[in-house]
Amino acid sequence: MKFGIVRFPGSNCDQDVFRAVTEGLGREATYLWHKSHDLQGVDVVVLPGGFSYGDYLRAGAIARFSPIMREVVQFARDGGLTLGICNGFQVLCEARLLPGALVRNRSLRFRCVEVGVKVENAETPFTSAYEEGQRLVIPVAHGEGQYVADPATLDALEASDRVVFRYVDERGLATDAANPNGSARNIAGIINEAGNVLGVMPHPERVSLAALGNTDGLGVFVSLARAVARSDAEGLTAGGARPAGVGS
Amino acid sequence: MAETFSVEVRITPRKGILDPEGETIARALENLGYEGVGAVRAGRLVRLEIDAGSPDEAHSAVRKMCEELIANPVIEDFEVRVEEGVEEDA
Numbered sequence: 001m002k003f004g005i006v007r008f009p010g011s012n013c014d015q016d017v018f019r020a021v022t023e024g025l026g027r028e029a030t031y032l033w034h035k036s037h038d039l040q041g042v043d044v045v046v047l048p049g050g051f052s053y054g055d056y057l058r059a060g061a062i063a064r065f066s067p068i069m070r071e072v073v074q075f076a077r078d079g080g081l082t083l084g085i086c087n088g089f090q091v092l093c094e095a096r097l098l099p100g101a102l103v104r105n106r107s108l109r110f111r112c113v114e115v116g117v118k119v120e121n122a123e124t125p126f127t128s129a130y131e132e133g134q135r136l137v138i139p140v141a142h143g144e145g146q147y148v149a150d151p152a153t154l155d156a157l158e159a160s161d162r163v164v165f166r167y168v169d170e171r172g173l174a175t176d177a178a179n180p181n182g183s184a185r186n187i188a189g190i191i192n193e194a195g196n197v198l199g200v201m202p203h204p205e206r207v208s209l210a211a212l213g214n215t216d217g218l219g220v221f222v223s224l225a226r227a228v229a230r231s232d233a234e235g236l237t238a239g240g241a242r243p244a245g246v247g248s
Numbered sequence: 249m250a251e252t253f254s255v256e257v258r259i260t261p262r263k264g265i266l267d268p269e270g271e272t273i274a275r276a277l278e279n280l281g282y283e284g285v286g287a288v289r290a291g292r293l294v295r296l297e298i299d300a301g302s303p304d305e306a307h308s309a310v311r312k313m314c315e316e317l318i319a320n321p322v323i324e325d326f327e328v329r330v331e332e333g334v335e336e337d338a
Contacts, residue, residue, distance in 0.1 A: 058320055065317070094320065101323045103261075106268045148265055148323060182266065 001228045003029040003221075004042030006072065006088075008063045013049035013085065013205060020208035025221040034066040043228045044081045045072055047088025049141070049203060059102065059144045060090030069095060081125055081224055082197045086142055089189075089199030098192055098199045099157070100149030102142075106182025110143040115180050117188050117202050118168040121161045124191055125227030126198045129219035135172050136216040138202035140180050145201045147183040147190075154184055165189030165200055250299040253306040254331045259319050260291035294318055303330045 003021045005014050014031060021029040030040055039045065053062035063069065069091075076082040076097050084092040092098045105111055114137050122132040130136070149157070157163050165188040169178040174186035181201070189200030204217025261267040267289050274288040300306035307330050310318075319326040 057318070061317065061320065093322075099322075101320055103265065103323055104268055106266065108268050108272055146266070146268075150264070182268070 001027060001043045001225060001232070002041065003027060003044045003046060003224075004032045004039055005029055005046045005048055006032045006034065006068055007048075008034045008050065008052035008066060010052045010054055011048050011050035011087070013087075013203065016203070017046050017048045017085070017205045020205040020218070020221055024208035024215070024218050025225060027221075027225055032068055034063070034068050036068055037071055039068075039071050039075055044083065044224050045075055047072070047082070047084040047091050048205070049086030049088060052087055052091065055087075055144070058090075058094065060087060060092075060094040063087075063091045064094040073097065076192075076197050079194060079196050081227060083126060083220070083224070084197075084199040085203055085205065086140075086145070086201055089201055090144065092197060092199045097197050098190055099153050100147055100184075100190070102144050102201070103146050103148055104144050105142070105146050105180070110141075111145070111180045112139070112141040113180060114139045115188075115202060116168045116170065116172075116178055118166045118172055118174070119164070120166050121164045121191070123161075124164055124195055124198065124223070126191070126220050126223050127164060128226055129222040133172070135168060135170075136219075137207070137214060138204055138217050139206050140202045142181070142201060145181040145183065147181075147187045147201070149184060154187075157187075157190055158185070160193070162191050162193070163187050163189075164191050164198060165202070250301060252297055252299050253303060255296050255298055255306055255310045256329045256331070257294040257296070257310060257314055257318055258291060258327045258329070259294065259314075259324050260289050260326075262321075262323055262325050265323050291324075306330050 005017050018029050090102045093101050117136045117138050119130040119134045122130045167179045167186040167188050179186045191198045204220040207214040207217040269290040270288040277285045310328050314326045
């Protein structure tokens, strides 16, 4: 299996994701250049953090129209596993693959800090390696991370367990003090309706190597590797009985 | 015959969307002693020149650009104003 990491002009977490995948997880990764139309047969597409196109106009607004995004959008619509981290989350919202938008932090300050993040839904291809309710410590680093959507959209996200990560304090409570950017309902990460596209503001790739002193983020990549292995197994047995033990 | 129109797009945070920038400006004005300042909303101005057959055509072309790129309708309202005939094509 192979992870593809999109490089826009201004991406700056691409190498962190590469190392999280190749060293933390021990799988193959490749960079996908923004001007290319070739996804190189990857199993997972990652839109990394950074300041694509200088955040001109709105964060993620220009990246959305990069040549590679035509293939990424198609890949995501076809059910391909797509992970957007920070700026990548902003791009996914701008591309309308995820609802809502990310606007200026309520404090107006760029926040670069470790935050408590609770896994609200551990039954996704991005979080199966975690326990539901598990509290992780993951850094955020953004100026535009305040998640907003109309109340009906927020209600629908919550009702369908699509809020995957939430900012919480040490006790696991979603308080205002634990919310680094003023996000609606402390939302830190959401998934699309089909369950194959995740956007998350905190940076799991920055806490995926033991040398960094924290591997709380590695579970996202472990979960993705599992999900790919499972779908490969299903593909091999398509039309036949599913072998026992696969998918557990 | 095509004319060049100057078109102004005013983009403001949608009603109901928090505008921390506007709120901060309002607070700063209050701190400076200005009284009677109500809600402040901060937005963005985009001015573009466009060739079109008529003001209406220029207006609808820019409207489409706003919906696709210049504004994000999820969080922003926009207003398009066409100023006529900046430079006529000879």
